Amino acid sequence: MEFLVNSTWLMASEEVAEAGAEAAHGLSFAGLMFYIAVTLLVVVGFLAVAKTGLNTRFFKKPTTQLLEQLYVFIEGLCVNIIGPHGRKYIPMLLTLWLMIFTGNLVALILHAGPTADLSFNLAMALIAVGYVQYEGMRANGVLGHFSHFAGPRLPIAMALIITPMIFIIEIISETMKNVSLSLRLYGNIHGGHEAVVAMNKLGGGWVPVGDFLFPIKLLTCVVQALIFCLLFAVYLSLVTHHHDEGHDHGNDEGHAAPAH
Amino acid sequence: MSQSEVNKAPSAGSIVGMIIIGAAAVVGGAIIDQQKMFHGMEDSLHHMGIPLEIGKTIATIGVFLIMFKILHLFFFAPLFEAINGRTSELENTFGEAESLRNEMTQLKADYEKRISDTEASAREQIQAQIKEAQDLKKDLMADAQRKAEEYKQQAIAEIDAEKRKALVDLRIHVTNLSLQATEKILSENVDNDRNRKLIDEFLSTVEVKN
Structure with a gap:
């Protein structure tokens, strides 16, 4: 009995190690570029078809109507979360949405895709967080932006101890945004593939049980793109909020609010 | 932030700059991946089950920067232009309808004022006519009474x-x-x-x- 338990553990650990090694390799550079090219081809193709239906009257073409709906959705996201000044971020959010959502779809259909690769997702996260920092510095100035990380203004004795700690924590927090954004997307998309592969084994190679997860994975594609863009908009709103837009800073007495 | 500001296509300078930076990032990423510059760090991450490759990340950033400007220039700017054009056309239509409505309201007010003026004038004229008629009636009555009195006196004299x-x-x-x-x-x-x-x-x- 003990032998059976030990051998089962051994087999399981080998499988996990193999899966880990396989996952750890991910796509090659050329492979990732290929899937990015496929994603871009789909995005550009969709946009090119949609562009032919543009006019100043009424969009009759379904793809143009779909693009308009996407624009309205992203505009709503920007205006509702960031504020009226958030409209200027629509191009960036549209690009991010199209890249991530289409990347998710490519990964869903081809069983491998850019968003199933952590390097791609980290690039998206670095772009998002870097853009947020850039906009924060543009909105508040370099010193003003970094003073957000120092927390509230404190008496000198407390500030000497607490402000550096808050500053370090905030910097770590900002850095971790990259990790959270990229790992969340990677985990969901890559995890979905792993779940399909694992469940397909239940069918003994005859019944593709895992493929029944397709609707959930499709939902995941939408939700993950939405979460990424939503968080990006929230990060932007935190660093670019305007005092004249009705935000109440109440007891901060004119002190810079923390970044989040 | 007005919609027209979003509508603006990226400037040529920003496009060229971003394409150069993006292309440099792609080439740099490819070189990093080829030369395995962060091999040690990547290996240790791979051992932890984190399949991260810095070269791919940098190249992806480069691709994104290029595509961001290209998509903005060729697709998003025309889309914003079309939507803003349609919005402004609708606003113009609504503005025209509003001004027409105001004009109609003004005309209606003018007509109503004119009607009320006409009614007042007619009422005044009627009142004046009635007054004139009443004066005339009084005159006629007085005249008739005077004549009747004369006739009566004459008749009395004749009778006498x-x-x-x-x-x-x-x-x-x-x-x-x-x-x-x-x-x-x-x-x-x-x-x-x-x-x-x-x-x-x-x-x-x-x-x-x-």
Whole structure:
């Protein structure tokens, strides 16, 4: 009995190690570029078809109507979360949405895709967080932006101890945004593939049980793109909020609010 | 932030700059991946189950930067332009409708004012006519009354004259009758001046004062 338990553990650990090694390799550079090219081809193709239906009257073409709906959705996201000044971020959010959502779809259909690769997702996260920092510095100035990380203004004795700690924590927090954004997307998309592969084994190679997860994975594609863009908009709103837009800073007495 | 600011296509300088930076990032990423510059760190991450490759990440950033500007220039700017054009056209249409509505409201107010002015004027004219008619009626009534009074006075005078004439005639007739009767009774002619005087005196004593 003990032998059976030990051998089962051994087999399981080998499988996990193999899966880990396989996952750890991910796509090659050329492979990732290929899937990015496929994603871009789909995005550009969709946009090119949609562009032919543009006019100043009424969009009759379904793809143009779909693009308009996407624009309205992203505009709503920007205006509702960031504020009226958030409209200027629509191009960036549209690009991010199209890249991530289409990347998710490519990964869903081809069983491998850019968003199933952590390097791609980290690039998206670095772009998002870097853009947020850039906009924060543009909105508040370099010193003003970094003073957000120092927390509230404190008496000198407390500030000497607490402000550096808050500053370090905030910097770590900002850095971790990259990790959270990229790992969340990677985990969901890559995890979905792993779940399909694992469940397909239940069918003994005859019944593709895992493929029944397709609707959930499709939902995941939408939700993950939405979460990424939503968080990006929230990060932007935190660093670019305007005092004249009705935000109440109440007891901060004119002190810079923390970044989040 | 107005919609027209979003509508702006990226400037040529920013596009060229971003494409250069993006291309440099792609090439740099490829070189990093080729040369395995972060091999040690990547290996240790791989051992932890984190399949991260810095070269791929940098190259992806480069691709994104290039695509961001290209998509913005060729697809998003026309989309924003079309949507903003449609919005402004709708706003213009609504603006025109609003101005037309205001014009109609103004016209309606003018017409209503004109109607009320006309009604007031007509009312004034009617009142003036009524007053004039009433004055005329008063004048006519006064004139009629005056004329009636004149006729009445004239009639009374005529009546008096006729009455006096009748009384004279009657007296003469009575005198004649009396004389004829006396003549017959006395069988003599009493038609002399003295007798007439006597009769007159008699009649004067019996005449009723009127």
